[in-house]
Amino acid sequence: MGSDDRRRKQTYRIDSSLRAGFRLNDVVVLPQNGTIIAQETEKNLSPKAMEVLLYLCQNRNRLVTTESLLSFGWGDTNANRSNLTHVISDIRRVLNDHKESPTFIQTMPRKGYRLIAKISDKDDLVTHSKTGQEQVLPESSATEQETDHKTWHYSLAILKNSKLFSVSMGFMISIWFLIQIFDIIFPIMNVPEWGLQVAVLILVVGLPLALLFTWLKEIKFKKLLFSKQTADRKYFFRQLAVDFTFIGVISLAVGWLSFFLVESIEREVVITDNVFDFTMTVPVQNELIAVLPFRFQEQSNLPIYFKSTFQGELILALSNQEYFKLVSERAINELNEDFTMNDVLRRLGARYIIDGQVIDDGTNATVIVNIIDTESSITAWNARIQKNISQILELQKEVYRQTFNAMALIADQPADDFVFINTNDFKAYDSYIQGKNILANTTNSQELEQAQLHFLNALQLDTDFSQAKAGLCQTYLDTYEQTLNINSFDLATEHCASLTGNEQLKAEGYIALGNLYRLSGDHSLAIDNYNAALEISLDALDAVRGLAKSKIAMSEYKLAGGFYRQLIRREPGYWRNYLEYGDFLFTIGNYENASKQYEKATLLRPNDALVASSLGAAYYMNLDWEKAAKALERSITIFPNPESYSNLGTAQFFSANYSDAIKNYQAAVELSSDNPMFWSNLGDAQKYAGLKEESKATYNKAYDLVNEHMKVNPNDHVLLGISTRLESELNMCDKAQERISELTSQERDDPY
The missing domain is CATH 1.10.10.10 (Winged helix-like DNA-binding domain superfamily/Winged helix DNA-binding domain)
Structure with missing residues (x-):
């Protein structure tokens, strides 16, 4: 060794x-x-x-x-x-x-x-x-x-060793991951905002339940310690105290959070209920027909845009007959998917409904059409119309013709010659339908450009296709209102003037002319044209919308508000009604009620950048900075748009964050280079950031744009206000004073 x-x-x-x-x-x-x-x-x-x-x-x-x-x-x-x-x-x-x-x-x-x-x-x-002798205790x-450790250190050690701690940590991590997943999936599935809160509430309430279940399982094992030595019993009771305290704290936290979530959910549900409860019961009108969405096969060979516009085009075609009035497409689509005949009677007041389905086998397409009496639930008329898939245009014409004649038969009136689709070129009609599908759902200039290309292609294939002219007219008008591009206004004037010469499109033509006169500042002529459209069809709700906008420009705010409330009563499920009513309330300085209307629009259209931007602006004016920033950032995330960048820049400007304000204003002018307001805001941010030379050049750019736009409407008070401020910034004091005198003489009831 x-x-x-x-x-x-x-x-x-x-x-x-x-x-x-x-x-x-x-x-x-x-x-x-x-x-x-x-x-x-x-x-x-x-x-x-x-x-x-x-x-x-x-x-x-x-x-x-x-x-x-x-x-x-x-x-x-x-x-x-x-x-x-x-x-x-x-x-x-x-x-x-x-x-x-x-x-x-x-x-x-x-x-x-x-x-x-x-x-x-x-x-x-x-x-x-x-x-068997008695044991000696230690x-x-x-x-x-x-x-001996400090009591808190000892208790913490016991807690960390307990399964309750590991279970709670694992459960909270799982909740966090699930919330991230729900936050992505729910908007895609159009689940309302309170739906996420309900899901979180369920998960949060599940935490103390999971802890209680774990504790009950663990306590069975711990009971064995009762029979053991004094030190074990002391540890056992200490463990019980720590467990009870931990579960109690978690339960109190969950209770408080649950109370907050339930209260928030109730507020959201009330908002949702208010959106859909404006018109709970409508008197039945015997001459009123509702055209319901047609059913298509899941594996259909027909184009998606054809399916999405089929209902709307049928409503537009049948609006040319004089025997029945038609419920608007937007009001119909407010109904739940599982609606009943009673819902149609109670919510729409329609005596008859037109519904059906479209079947295709890869070669032929078959349309089954029914007209049903909602009071008796009896089918008043039905037809089965079949054509080759390559003959979709002829198929639609035949559906329109037969349905038109059936309505005359039910009304006991003679059938007239019916021609609504005034083209025989399928490619032209196909382009027109694609443009209509985009135009019905767009809120940004890029999508408007796509719709414009489709309508132009349709007219290139058939120069006499009047429906494509009407679509192009509306596209140019919407483009001008969004971008203030002068060329768009000139093109709208060129294409809209001829519509009133077509009997089938006369009401649409009068609305287009009314919009042109309104944008050019001639509100008297605008109102005359809107009223002419309403004389042809009381269902011309865009004419009511135009009347509201003209009344705002004329400072007749009480009448304007009445028109918007009329639109909401007649189409309570259409998001744009709440958006534009909110814009009106924002204009007159009623920011609190404006935000409520924007919230309703958000519930109906949760993934719209313009709606989110408007909501952010209203929150900002209500001094709710946190909500404003979130709404504006969400708007930019959904779709980068100049309004959101400008609003976010303004929020940063008033917070003295001039560098970030400049960045956002620059993003706004890049997306909308013809808007003098955005350029003027950029100049202000540059001025306060100490960039005097840059701000002067920007002010000059804005001033040139203002003068260009005033050629369209020299009496636009917003443009006059911008012009006055720019003249003062550019040392044009005499001109600025003239503008001030001009604006003061108008005695406008304007919060600005």
């Missing part, structure tokens, strides 16, 4: 008195037998574990390093530490010791272990397991007092 081995043996020699047996607190250790007697129960301990226990006992109250234990037990300080961990766990199991509240072996993190129990001679205690010692 070498000298190193002899030194190791000498250093690690165990006292013979310990090998003979001893008492450790109230436990008897018999090394020679390899057993431990605790609570009248004899337990075996492996030789390796017994040697480690003896080594710790020989070094009682002293730190024994991990390396020293590895060297003693395994002869190598680099031995696998998991061997030592397993042995210590085995010793604790037999001694019924607890890592968090030890009475025998104390763990010194990253250092080693220390035996803290009292050692005494085994003769002081009867060592036979069948004596005495308190200075060492134990030294190892």
Whole structure:
């Protein structure tokens, strides 16, 4: 045996008195037998574990390093530490010791272990397991007092060891991931804003339930400790106290959050209910017909845009007959998918409905059309019309013709010659339908450009296609209103003037002319044309919309508000009605009610950038900065648009954050370079940022654009206001004074 081995043996020699047996607190250790007697129960301990226990006992109250234990037990300080961990766990199991509240072996993190129990001679205690004598309880010692932790530290250790802690952490991480997933999926599925809150509420309430279930399972095991020694019972009750406290705190937090979520959900539901409860019951009108959406096969070979415009084009075609009035497409589509005949009667007041389905087998397309009496639920007329898929245009014409004649038959009136689709070129009609589909759903200039291309293509294929001319007219008007591009206004004037010469499009033509006169500032002529459209058809709701806008320009705000409320009553499910009513309220300075209308529009059209931008502007004027920033950022995320960039820039400007304001105003003018307001705002930000030369050039650009736009409407008070401010910035004091006098003489009721 070498000298190193002899030194190791000498250093690690165990006292013979310990090998003979001893008492450790109230436990008897018999090394020679390899057993431990605790609570009248004899337990075996492996030789390796017994040697480690003896080594710790020989070094009682002293730190024994991990390396020293590895060297003693395994002869190598680099031995696998998991061997030592397993042995210590085995010793604790037999001694019924607890890592968090030890009475025998104390763990010194990253250092080693220390035996803290009292050692005494085994003769002081009867060592036979069948004596039945009363056990001696462990005495308190200075060492134990030294190892007592602060109460909070002790409780925290117990909590970390509890399954409740790990379950709660895992559950909260799962909730966070699910919320992220819901936040992405719900808008795609058109789930309302309160739907996400309901989902979060369910998840949050599930947390204390999961903790309670875990605790009940764990308590079954912990009950076994009742029969064990006093130290175990003390640990058990301490664990119970910590568990109850933790569950109580979590329950209180969940209760508070649930109360907040329920209150928020109720507010959202009330808003939603208000949106759809303007007209709960409408008197039945015998001459009123509702054209419902037609059903298509899931695996249809027909173009998607054909399916999305089929209902609207049928309504537009049938509006040329004089026997029945038709419910607007927007009001019909407000109904739930599972509507009943009673819903049609109660919500729309329609005596008849037209519905049907379109079937195609890859070669032929078949349209089944029904006209149903809602009061009796009897089918008044039905037809089955079939054509080759390549003859879609002829198929639609035949559907329109037969349905038109059936309506005359029900009204007991003679059928007239009916021609609505005035083209025989299928490609022209196909382009027209695609343009109509885009025009019906767009709120940005890029999509308007796409619609314009489709209408131009249709007219290139058939120059006499009047419906395509009407679509192009409306596209140019919408483009001018969004971008203030003068060329768009000139093109609208060119294409809209000829529409009134077509009998079928006369009402649409009068509305287009009314819009042209309104945009040029001639509101008297605009109102005359809107009224002419309403004389032809009381269902020309765009004429009512035009009247509201003209009345705003004429400062007749009471009448304007009445027209917008009329639109909402007649089409309570159409998002644009709430958006434009909100714009009106915003214009007259009623920002609080404007935000309410924008919120309703958001519920109906949650992923629209313009709606989100308008809502952000209203929140900003209500001084709700946090909501304003979120709404504007959401608008830009949905679709980068100049209005949102400008509104966000204004919010930053008034917060004296001029550098960011400049960036957002620049983004706005890049997207809408013809808008003088955006250029003027950019000039203001540059001026306050100390960029005097840049601001002067920007002001000149804005002033040139104002003068260009005033050629269309020289009396536009908004343009006059911008012009006055720019003239003062550019040191044109005399001109500015003239403008001020002109604006003052108008005595406008304007918050600005």
